Amino acid sequence: MNQTMSPERVRTDVAEMLDCDPAEIAPGENLVDLGLDSMRIMVLVERWRAAGAATLEFPDLAEQPELAHWTTLLTGRAA
Numbered sequence: 001m002n003q004t005m006s007p008e009r010v011r012t013d014v015a016e017m018l019d020c021d022p023a024e025i026a027p028g029e030n031l032v033d034l035g036l037d038s039m040r041i042m043v044l045v046e047r048w049r050a051a052g053a054a055t056l057e058f059p060d061l062a063e064q065p066e067l068a069h070w071t072t073l074l075t076g077r078a079a
Contacts, residue, residue, distance in 0.1 A: 004052045005074045013044060014067060027068035027079040036065065048074060 008022075014031065015022040017040040025034070041061050048056055053074055061070055071079035 005048065007071045007075055007077055007079055009051075010071045010074055011067060011079065013047060014070070017044060025067050027071070028066055031065040031067065031070075038062065041065070 011022045011025060014036070015025060017036055018025070018031070018034055020034075025031075038058075042058060045056055045058055045061060056074070060073060064070075068079040071077065
């Protein structure tokens with residue numbers, strides 16, 4: 001989706017929203033179960049749109065709230 005996004009950036013941004021260390025997030029763990037609510041997902045959507053993922057929509061992330069899925073969606077690479 002975006003050539004300027006990196007797996008590290010996705011992981012770091014998610015960790016910031018969860019107020020945790022990026023290494024604590026397992027790629028397949030449900031981010032909602034970790035405390036990521038819809039408002040924080042929207043913040044990430046807006047942040048990543050501004051970074052170049054112009055076609056990103058809330059359902060793209062909410063339907064499968066896993067770091068691995070988001071990383072592949074945004075970067076085309078594994079988490």
